[in-house]
Amino acid sequence: MSDLFDHLVVGVAAFVTVFVATPVVRWIARRTGAVAEPGERHIHTRTTPTIGGIAIFAGIIAAIAAGSRLPSFDTLFRTTNEPEAIVLASLVIVVVGMLDDTRGISAPAKVAGQVLASGVLVIFGLSLRFVYLPGSPGTIVSLNNDLAALVTIVAMVAMMNAVNLADGLDGLAAGIVTIAAAALFVYSRSADSLAVSGIASSAEIRPIASSASLVLAAVVGACLAFLIYNFNPASIFMGDTGAMLLGLLLAAGGVSAVSNTVLPSRSDFAALSVPVLVPALVLAVPFVDTMWTILRRLRSGRKVFSPDKRHLHHRLMEIGHSHRRAVLIMYYWSALLAFGAVGVSVLPPPVVAAVVAAGVVVALVTAVVGGVGRALRRRRQPPTTAGGGGPGADGIVYPFTRARPDRTNMASDQHKRASRKV
Numbered sequence: 165m166s167d168l169f170d171h172l173v174v175g176v177a178a179f180v181t182v183f184v185a186t187p188v189v190r191w192i193a194r195r196t197g198a199v200a201e202p203g204e205r206h207i208h209t210r211t212t213p214t215i216g217g218i219a220i221f222a223g224i225i226a227a228i229a230a231g232s233r234l235p236s237f238d239t240l241f242r243t244t245n246e247p248e249a250i251v252l253a254s255l256v257i258v259v260v261g262m263l264d265d266t267r268g269i270s271a272p273a274k275v276a277g278q279v280l281a282s283g284v285l286v287i288f289g290l291s292l293r294f295v296y297l298p299g300s301p302g303t304i305v306s307l308n309n310d311l312a313a314l315v316t317i318v319a320m321v322a323m324m325n326a327v328n329l330a331d332g333l334d335g336l337a338a339g340i341v342t343i344a345a346a347a348l349f350v351y352s353r354s355a356d357s358l359a360v361s362g363i364a365s366s367a368e369i370r371p372i373a374s375s376a377s378l379v380l381a382a383v384v385g386a387c388l389a390f391l392i393y394n395f396n397p398a399s400i401f402m403g404d405t406g407a408m409l410l411g412l413l414l415a416a417g418g419v420s421a422v423s424n425t426v427l428p429s430r431s432d433f434a435a436l437s438v439p440v441l442v443p444a445l446v447l448a449v450p451f452v453d454t455m456w457t458i459l460r461r462l463r464s465g466r467k468v469f470s471p472d473k474r475h476l477h478h479r480l481m482e483i484g485h486s487h488r489r490a491v492l493i494m495y496y497w498s499a500l501l502a503f504g505a506v507g508v509s510v511l512p513p514p515v516v517a518a519v520v521a522a523g524v525v526v527a528l529v530t531a532v533v534g535g536v537g538r539a540l541r542r543r544r545q546p547p548t549t550a551g552g553g554g555p556g557a558d559g560i561v562y563p564f565t566r567a568r569p570d571r572t573n574m575a576s577d578q579h580k581r582a583s584r585k586v
């Protein structure tokens with residue numbers, strides 16, 4: 165119980181720090197011109213500060229500092245340097261994000277910064293040591309240092325870009341990351357409980373509180389606080405600074421959960437693979453959207469990194485969903501995928517399958533009913549408003565537009581009435 169309380173303290177430290185720091189960062193951003201202007205590639209209609217990731221970074225630092233003083237994390241800080249590595253890598257990616265948010269850097273330069281931040285974690289020993297290949301039976305492949313470094317860096321860069329692409333609507337990235345981090349945290353704590361009880365074969369080498377649970381608790385607290393300012397209508401954006409930072413921390417949490425196991429059995433590794441799959445499943449929609457976007461741009465002859473407004477969240481708004489409803493729909497599917505990924509490790513598979521199936525049915529029924537309702541409302545609407553339809557420049561009468569009075573005829577009528585009075 166005290167272990168969970170210490171994690172709660174870490175999350176609260178991140179929450180309070182971000183809650184207090186965000187207004188300060190917002191004020192600084194306005195003073196220094198670090199703002200996002202409305203434009204063709206943006207949905208927002210007003211100038212908005214865009215370096216909110218600095219406040220998130222401050223919250224992560226405060227949370228890790230608080231964790232270093234708590235008894236549950238004493239073994240972690242004495243026996244590993246993973247927390248220090250995560251702080252250093254986070255600093256690198258924050259600097260890269262700040263440069264992109266304030267000055268703008270090329271896509272290759274941004275990827276180079278992401279590789280550098282991931283490389284810092286690898287140098288400090290945070291990397292995937294095994295790969296589980298599913299089959300009958302499955303196979304566990306041990307990776308040498310070079311291959312482990314490559315696989316880890318690729319996974320982390322992919323995660324950072326997935327979160328960055330998800331940051332297209334107010335509160336979307338922060339909410340999805342909250343769901344992913346919470347799901348990862350739940351599983352990491354259940355895995356730690358199994359290790360302590362001696363069920364897992366590698367229990368004697370797993371710390372009671374890992375760097376994964378420390379970082380994920382901090383991420384949940386930081387994102388919840390930032391959502392207060394970032395949910396629609398947002399008063400500040402996290403920018404690339406925050407999006408890439410959160411992607412890095414999610415990836416680090418998943419890698420840390422797996423890398424704490426040495427020489428696992430097949431059943432152990434199959435279970436421990438779930439934390440890595442959770443963020444991938446939760447961010448499956450952004451991942452698929454990313455791949456579709458790349459293919460779409462290649463087919464049209466455009467640059468792969470050229471921005472547009474054809475992402476999934478933009479399409480949700482195009483078909484009639486409001487800004488908030490589009491975000492909540494993305495939250496729902498992310499939570500459903502997260503539950504499916506985590507549930508198989510803590511609940512009987514039939515129960516998980518039933519809940520997920522019910523969630524899918526609810527989503528489909530809601531979508532159909534909502535679509536029919538919108539169609540009926542459009543059909544019941546009169547062809548013109550109270551003001552009537554007005555002809556456009558092409559002579560066509562457009563419904564739902566108020567007809568403008570003919571100023572020429574009005575002036576003529578007024579002149580005639582004035583002449584009669586005289």
